[in-house]
Amino acid sequence: MEALDGNAIGGLLLEVFGAELTTARGTCAACGATAQVAELAVYLEAPGTVVRCRTCDSTLMVVVDVRGRRCVDLRGLAALE
Amino acid sequence: MAGTAVRGRLKPLTWQVATVAEAVDETARVRTIVLDVPDWPGHRAGQHLDVRLTAEDGYRAEREYSIASAPGEPVAITVERLEDGEVSPYLTDELRAGDGIELRGPIGGYFVWDGDDGDPLLLIAGGSGIVPLRAMVRHRQRAGSDVPVRLFYSSRTLDDVIYRGELDEVGDGIEVVYTLTRERPAGWTGYNRRVDGDLLREVAWPADEGARAFVCGPTSFVEAVAEGLVDLGYPPARVKTERFGATGS
Amino acid sequence: MSFVSRGFRGRPRDTGDPGRVPPGQYVTEDFPVLSAGPTPHTPLDEWTFSVVDGDGRTTWTWEEFRALPSETITVDIHCVTRWSKLDTTWQGVSVDTLLEAAEADSPYVLAFCDGGYTANLPTEDVTGGKAWVAFGYDGEPLDPEHGGPARLLVPHLYFWKSAKWVRGLALREDDEPGFWETYGYHIYGDPWREQRYAGD
Numbered sequence: 001m002e003a004l005d006g007n008a009i010g011g012l013l014l015e016v017f018g019a020e021l022t023t024a025r026g027t028c029a030a031c032g033a034t035a036q037v038a039e040l041a042v043y044l045e046a047p048g049t050v051v052r053c054r055t056c057d058s059t060l061m062v063v064v065d066v067r068g069r070r071c072v073d074l075r076g077l078a079a080l081e
Numbered sequence: 082m083a084g085t086a087v088r089g090r091l092k093p094l095t096w097q098v099a100t101v102a103e104a105v106d107e108t109a110r111v112r113t114i115v116l117d118v119p120d121w122p123g124h125r126a127g128q129h130l131d132v133r134l135t136a137e138d139g140y141r142a143e144r145e146y147s148i149a150s151a152p153g154e155p156v157a158i159t160v161e162r163l164e165d166g167e168v169s170p171y172l173t174d175e176l177r178a179g180d181g182i183e184l185r186g187p188i189g190g191y192f193v194w195d196g197d198d199g200d201p202l203l204l205i206a207g208g209s210g211i212v213p214l215r216a217m218v219r220h221r222q223r224a225g226s227d228v229p230v231r232l233f234y235s236s237r238t239l240d241d242v243i244y245r246g247e248l249d250e251v252g253d254g255i256e257v258v259y260t261l262t263r264e265r266p267a268g269w270t271g272y273n274r275r276v277d278g279d280l281l282r283e284v285a286w287p288a289d290e291g292a293r294a295f296v297c298g299p300t301s302f303v304e305a306v307a308e309g310l311v312d313l314g315y316p317p318a319r320v321k322t323e324r325f326g327a328t329g330s
Numbered sequence: 331m332s333f334v335s336r337g338f339r340g341r342p343r344d345t346g347d348p349g350r351v352p353p354g355q356y357v358t359e360d361f362p363v364l365s366a367g368p369t370p371h372t373p374l375d376e377w378t379f380s381v382v383d384g385d386g387r388t389t390w391t392w393e394e395f396r397a398l399p400s401e402t403i404t405v406d407i408h409c410v411t412r413w414s415k416l417d418t419t420w421q422g423v424s425v426d427t428l429l430e431a432a433e434a435d436s437p438y439v440l441a442f443c444d445g446g447y448t449a450n451l452p453t454e455d456v457t458g459g460k461a462w463v464a465f466g467y468d469g470e471p472l473d474p475e476h477g478g479p480a481r482l483l484v485p486h487l488y489f490w491k492s493a494k495w496v497r498g499l500a501l502r503e504d505d506e507p508g509f510w511e512t513y514g515y516h517i518y519g520d521p522w523r524e525q526r527y528a529g530d
Contacts, residue, residue: 002300003368004324008145010188011131014094022191038191039322043366047410047490047510050366057368057445064514066527071514098333134335142340167341175337183333 003052004044006037012049012063013037016072021080029078030058037080094188096133098181099156107159107243111209112173113149115157116182124148126220127193127213127295127323130158130186134168144168147212147297147323148187151219159243161209192295192323196226200293201286204232205276205306207298210325211243214297218251230255233284235276235302238264258284276302281309288314293321300324346414350406352521355414362413363475366509370444370474370495377479379463380498381432387498388432392479396465398423403462405485407492408521410510420483421466425456428463428499436501440508441482444495448508450517451484451491456499460486463496488519488526 006022013021022038033055040060043050048064053076060076074080103115124130129147146158162173176182194202194217202221204214211234221228232251236242238261248257260272260280272280286292294315296306303322310320343356351357380389390398400423408414429439439456441449455461464483465472472478477494484491490510511517516525524530 002324004300004326005322007129007189007192007323010129010190011094011145011185014188018094020188020190022189036191038189041368045362046364046366047515048366048513052367059367059446062513064510066514073513134338134340135333136338136340137334140340140343171335171338180336181333182335 003041005042006040006051008042008044009037009049009051009063012070016063016070024080026060026077027079028053028056028058028060029076031056032078094185096183096185099184101176101178101180101182102155103178104176108240110162110173110241111159111243112162113157113159114172114176114182115150115155116184118156118184121156122187124152124156124187125189125193125195126151126217128187128189129213130156130184130188132158132168132172133183133185134171135183142168145188148216149212151216151223153223154219159209159212159215192297192321194220194293194295196221196224196228198293199228201290202228202230203286203292203294203310204230205285205294205296205298206232206234207276207302207306208236208241208325209243210296210298210302210323212297213323214295215244215247217295218248218255221255222251227254229286231284231286232257233260233276234258235260235262235298237262239266239269276306276309278309278312281306282313285310285313285315291319293319295321295323297323298325346416350416351414352408353524354526355408355412355521358413358415360413361415361418361476362409362411364409364411365475365494366447367445372444372479372495372497374479378497379428379480381428381434382498382500383432383434383436384501388428390428395423395463395480398427400424400465401462402466405483407485407489410488410490410515410519410526419468420462420464421469422462422464422480422483424459425461425463425482425499426459429453429457434499434501436503438502438505439499440502440506441491441493441496442498442500443493444497446509447493447495449482449491449493450502450506450508450511451487452505452518453501455487456482456484460484486520488516488521490515491519 010022027034041052051061062073064071099116099118102117105113133143149159150157160172163169206214265273303324346357374392377392380387404419406416461484465480482493482496
């Protein structure tokens with residue numbers, strides 16, 4: 001099961017945030033590494049979408065569809081700009 | 082996460098119903114679907130769109146497809162029928178001209194090439210990863226650009242090569258190199274192995290040419306190629322990657 | 331009235347026998363691989379399983395773990411993403427065996443795994459013959475994609491509780507939410523009451 005990248009969640013992020021975010025830079029809260037969203041590791045085949053830091057594998061972002069509503073958790077990101 | 086500024090042009094992106102204008106078979110498993118999209122804002126080469134199918138009972142499935150056409154051309158996607166796929170067989174076998182199809186797009190700001198920087202272009206495709214790169218090639222042609230392009234395309238067999246006729250006639254300034262990983266047809270002059278460091282060294286622009294690289298295909302292919310280019314001296318910021326779900330290359 | 335795609339049906343969905351298949355599920359012949367992160371590859375000579383009780387721990391190496399009594403069981407499994415797979419056969423060590431050896435006595439456990447995944451469970455849901463640490467599937471060593479070398483197996487709850495790549499159970503006084511529970515999934519996860527999300 002190989003990870004995809006942030007290109008695969010471009011539509012999801014546009015829907016949730018109303019902005020094109022694949023070029024946004026995320027900073028990992030665990031290790032400080034920064035990368036563009038398009039370059040992050042994305043796991044789609046799960047009870048939710050999990051986005052991880054490629055440097056330390058920490059969870060940066062999790063999206064779960066709870067009863068039809070998209071819930072986004074960004075606690076693993078120190079910054080997103 | 083304190084003080085986060087989410088920057089970017091706010092672009093309302095909603096689902097809209099497009100009409101299938103035409104469906105063109107590319108290979109036995111691959112079909113290009115040309116769409117008539119009423120409110121299409123235009124797109125950039127390398128972007129994709131999301132497709133959503135809804136069954137009578139309300140069941141929904143969504144997938145993402147790279148746009149196969151250049152900016153200014155009618156919107157088109159190229160779909161490979163995946164064995165045991167849920168959406169792709171519908172798109173390649175059932176959908177027909179006149180049918181409606183829900184989509185949203187264009188999406189993507191990272192894996193895009195606008196052609197306005199003059200840098201040589203290195204395009205490396207594994208399997209159906211050729212789709213967004215073909216849009217870039219078509220864009221170069223339509224824009225009348227003279228940016229030198231090298232397109233390296235890995236497929237399993239000759240029958241799996243998408244857009245073969247078109248790629249064989251791209252003309253000056255674009256070199257197309259193929260590798261087939263599971264077949265060696267009689268008289269074949271292309272490569273016959275999986276992409277490796279040596280192959281990249283022979284095919285890629287030297288690192289000091291300042292080329293931009295776009296690599297697209299299955300995850301393992303993309304990661305091997307991207308790592309190989311960085312080993313050759315390409316700055317990581319000059320190597321853009323887009324990973325697709327499991328297909329063959 | 332939203333748009334309907336002419337002629338689209340999606341995969342045929344067999345909802346099975348309602349006495350056997352929980353509500354909202356369909357039966358699959360496949361064994362889908364769902365992962366929240368990269369597949370870990372801990373070498374067996376580094377692998378251990380521990381029952382952790384505050385500062386104390388009881389630990390088994392792979393050899394010690396495999397020397398414990400084990401059993402073959404056939405169970406149905408139910409994933410919160412709506413697929414159910416019937417009559418799956420596993421080989422594993424009963425969690426009762428592990429907790430008894432550790433003289434464990436706490437109301438809850440938190441399964442912890444390579445890669446950082448966790449799943450919380452009441453102790454009574456992993457004892458009394460209801461749970462195993464499984465190292466074999468269908469007569470073969472458990473594939474890394476499916477959680478090998480060993481995963482937790484708790485078939486009466488949604489399968490996200492059957493934590494892959496499990497390395498131990500931490501004994502807890504409280505029902506601390508694990509990975510998916512933190513992100514909105516149900517703290518308990520009973521498929522028969524369709525407890526998919528928090529608040530169900």
